[in-house]
Amino acid sequence: MTSLIWQSTLSGTDVDGIESLLAAAERVDGSGPISEDVRLTLQPGLRVGSGRHLLAVGTASGGPTVHGGAAAPGGSREIVGYAHLGGDGAGRQAEVVVHPTQRRHGVGRALAEALTQAAGPPPAQLDVWAHGDLPSAAALADRLGFTRARVLFQLRRPLDAGPPLASPTLPPGVGVRTFVPGQDDEGWLAVNAAAFADHPEQGRWTRTDLALRQAEPWFDPAGFFVAEREGRIVGFHWTKVHDVDATPPPAATGAPIGRGGPIGEVYVVGVLPGAGGAGLGRALTLTGLRHLQARGLASVLLYVDEDNERAVRMYTALGFTEYARDVSYHWSDQAGDREIIG
Secondary structure (H helix, E strand, C coil): EEEEEEEEEEEEHHHHHHHHHHHHHHHHHHHCCCCCCHHHHCEECCCCCCCCEEEEEECCCCCCEEEECCCCCCCCCEEEEEEEEEEEHHHCCCEEECCHCCCCCCHHHHHHHHHHHCCCCCCCEEEEEEEECCCCCCCCHHHHHHHHHHEEEEEEEEECCCCCCCCCCCCCCCEEEEECCCCCCCHHHHHHHHCCCCCCCCCHHHHHHHHHHHHCCCCCHHHEEEEEEECCEEEEEEEEEEECCCCCCCCCCCCCCCCCCCEEEEEEEEECCCCCCCHHHHHHHHHHHHHHHHHCCCCCEEEEEEHHHHHHHHHHHCEEEEEEEEEEEEEEECCCCCCCCC
C-alpha cells in the first residue's frame, strides 16, 4: 500500500528520506529531479508561503490512500515518491519524483491525481516540471492528459578554452560594484521583480527567497555584481559556483564536458526595463563570466527559456551551446472535470 500524505512542514526524518529518494533518482536519471527552489524548502520545520509537500509513503500492501496528517497510519516512513505544490490561484506549479524501484507501480499517477485535486476550483491550472526531458516523463504526462508547455535550456561554455571573453563595455553613466547584503536587498528585489515581471518563478521572489539563498554555503557577494546609475540599481549579474558538476551530459548530445567539478553558473542576469541602457545585459554577463574565469573554473552553465529568443541569441554569441533541457507540462480543469485521462 502507498499512502499519500500532505504536509506543510517536514521533520528531519522526512528530509533525510526525501534526500535519499532524490539521490537514487539522480543516479538513475542522470539529472537532478527537483529545482533549487524546491530543494531549498527541504529543511525541518520550514514553511515557505503556500507551498506544501506530498509524500508517498510505502507500506505493506493495497492501493494509494491520501492522508492530510503528518504521520502515516502504521509502519515506517519509507518515502517512495515526493511532490511539491507551490504558487496559488492560476499559478500553481509542482514537481514530482518517484523512486526508480517504484516506477510503473502507480505511484506517479497517484501523485499527479492528488496534485490536480489540490490545484483549486475551476478554472484550475497546474504546471509540473520534469527535469532532464526524459522519454518516460513525456510518456507519463501524455497518458495523464498533460501537454508539453515550456522548455528550459541548460546552456554551457568552456572558460579554459574556446572563444576568448571580451572586455565588458558599460553604457555611459553606469558603474558596476559587488552586492552588499543588507544594504542592497530591497533595491535588488525591486529590480528583479521589474526585470522578470512576466517570468512565472523569478519575478515572484520575496525577501524570504533571497534570504534562503544568502544562507546557503555557496552564496558569495564577491560574485554578485550590481550595475548602478546615479546611485540606483539598474541591473545585476549573480554568479554561483557548484562544488560538483552533478549533471552528466545527455548521451544524445555528445557533449564534451563531463561530470566533475567545480563548475560556475550564470545564476541570474537582469536589467531594469528602460533604465539600463543598450548593451548592459551583455556587459554584466561578461563581467560575471570573467570573474568565474579568474577563479580558475573550467566551464560555466546557465538556464534560459527556449522562447526567450533574445537571451538565447546573446548567450549563443558568447559561445554557449545547448547541454540539457527541462520541460514543464500543463494541465487545466476549465469545466470542473477532474478525471485524469487514463
